[in-house]
Amino acid sequence: MSDAERASEARLRGVIDQHPVPDPGAAGRAAVEARRARAAVKRAIAAGQRGARDVAERAWQEPGSPEARLRVEEYLGSLRSMGPKRVEALMASLGIARAKRLGGLGGLQRERVRGWLDDVDPSRRPRLIVLAGPTAVGKGTVAQYVRDHFPQIRQSVSATTRSPRPGEIDGVHYAFVSDADFDRMVGEGEFLEWAKVHNQSRYGTPRSSVQAALDEGSSVLLEIDLQGARQVRESFPDAVLLFLAPPSWDELVRRLVGRGTETEDERTRRLETAKVELASQPEFDATVVNTDIAEAAREVVEHILAAEADPAR
Numbered sequence: 250m251s252d253a254e255r256a257s258e259a260r261l262r263g264v265i266d267q268h269p270v271p272d273p274g275a276a277g278r279a280a281v282e283a284r285r286a287r288a289a290v291k292r293a294i295a296a297g298q299r300g301a302r303d304v305a306e307r308a309w310q311e312p313g314s315p316e317a318r319l320r321v322e323e324y325l326g327s328l329r330s331m332g333p334k335r336v337e338a339l340m341a342s343l344g345i346a347r348a349k350r351l352g353g354l355g356g357l358q359r360e361r362v363r364g365w366l367d368d369v370d371p372s373r374r375p376r377l378i379v380l381a382g383p384t385a386v387g388k389g390t391v392a393q394y395v396r397d398h399f400p401q402i403r404q405s406v407s408a409t410t411r412s413p414r415p416g417e418i419d420g421v422h423y424a425f426v427s428d429a430d431f432d433r434m435v436g437e438g439e440f441l442e443w444a445k446v447h448n449q450s451r452y453g454t455p456r457s458s459v460q461a462a463l464d465e466g467s468s469v470l471l472e473i474d475l476q477g478a479r480q481v482r483e484s485f486p487d488a489v490l491l492f493l494a495p496p497s498w499d500e501l502v503r504r505l506v507g508r509g510t511e512t513e514d515e516r517t518r519r520l521e522t523a524k525v526e527l528a529s530q531p532e533f534d535a536t537v538v539n540t541d542i543a544e545a546a547r548e549v550v551e552h553i554l555a556a557e558a559d560p561a562r
């Protein structure tokens with residue numbers, strides 16, 4: 250290679266280094282991933298697993314989310330009974346351009362969309378739902394299934410004075426607080442309800458986050474004990490109380506033992522409470538038998554949807 254050729258090659262390499270070729274695969278993969286996430290949102294709306302209002306509010310809270318990147322046209326088109334003609338007419342009447350994404354709507358357009366949602370479905374209103382039942386019947390398991398598969402139904406994070414179990418995260422499973430903190434929260438009226446459970450630790454539902462979710466139009470599911478359920482009935486007469494029952498007493502005992510989180514003494518105490526709790530079933534609006542987790546969760550959600558659509562209760 251001559252000097253001139255070497256110099257030319259070095260120059261060329263310099264040019265290449267300054268202009269690295271972008272990895273077309275990475276950009277393409279990200280786009281495919283984003284499209285998949287938007288398609289999943291549309292499918293969830295169409296299947297009734299996510300509410301129209303919840304998707305819009307999420308888009309406006311989280312600008313980078315799949316909800317925010319969803320075109321308004323696609324969003325409206327995934328709602329039941331909204332064909333392309335109706336979508337086009339509605340967008341024109343709301344003053345929204347065809348290419349707009351949900352996250353890109355201005356304040357006025359957001360208010361118009363909210364107003365339209367109120368109009369099309371004025372009878373559907375958010376409800377407070379209580380899921381109670383005896384120890385180890387599977388309340389936590391069913392509530393977790395609902396969280397994973399029906400995210401439009403909110404759940405509140407309770408405060409408790411009990412210590413975290415391995416794997417439990419503060420602020421996710423519970424807000425773990427001291428006795429003094431709990432006393433202060435009770436004193437300041439921060440709880441919608443609270444109770445001492447199994448004669449041991451105190452548990453309470455925070456009033457403010459539940460109210461905020463209801464104000465945003467989402468129903469809220471409370472997984473609480475019988476004493477809490479009774480307090481909710483007193484202060485929210487139109488709350489819906491669901492009782493989760495075991496397929497049999499023997500199966501309840503099996504689940505409690507199988508979970509393996511209690512000592513023998515503690516189990517005996519919980520089973521005593523369980524007898525009292527089982528006897529309270531007639532106080533509830535409906536019973537869901539937890540034989541199969543997914544089936545029980547679906548029944549819980551059906552009760553919630555029916556209650557949202559029933560303005561008379």
Ligand SMILES: Nc1nc2c(ncn2[C@@H]2O[C@H](COP(=O)(O)OP(=O)(O)O)[C@@H](O)[C@H]2O)c(=O)[nH]1
Nearest residue numbers: 384389407443444446452453454472473474477
């Ligand atoms: N009243 C009331 N009970 C609660 C609350 N949070 C949880 N619980 C109940 O407290 C009980 C004990 O819960 P936990 O310590 O998680 O143990 P678990 O029995 O394994 O679910 C369960 O019956 C829950 O339903 C709350 O905010 N208020």
Ligand SMILES: Nc1ncnc2c1ncn2[C@@H]1O[C@H](COP(=O)(O)OP(=O)(O)O)[C@@H](O)[C@H]1O
Nearest residue numbers: 384385386387388389390504508539540541542
């Ligand atoms: N439908 C079900 N079939 C079999 N086991 C179940 C079912 N639901 C829950 N369980 C199991 O029963 C135990 C108690 O469930 P958990 O959700 O902790 O009850 P709770 O919150 O009512 O005290 C757990 O080990 C859980 O995995």
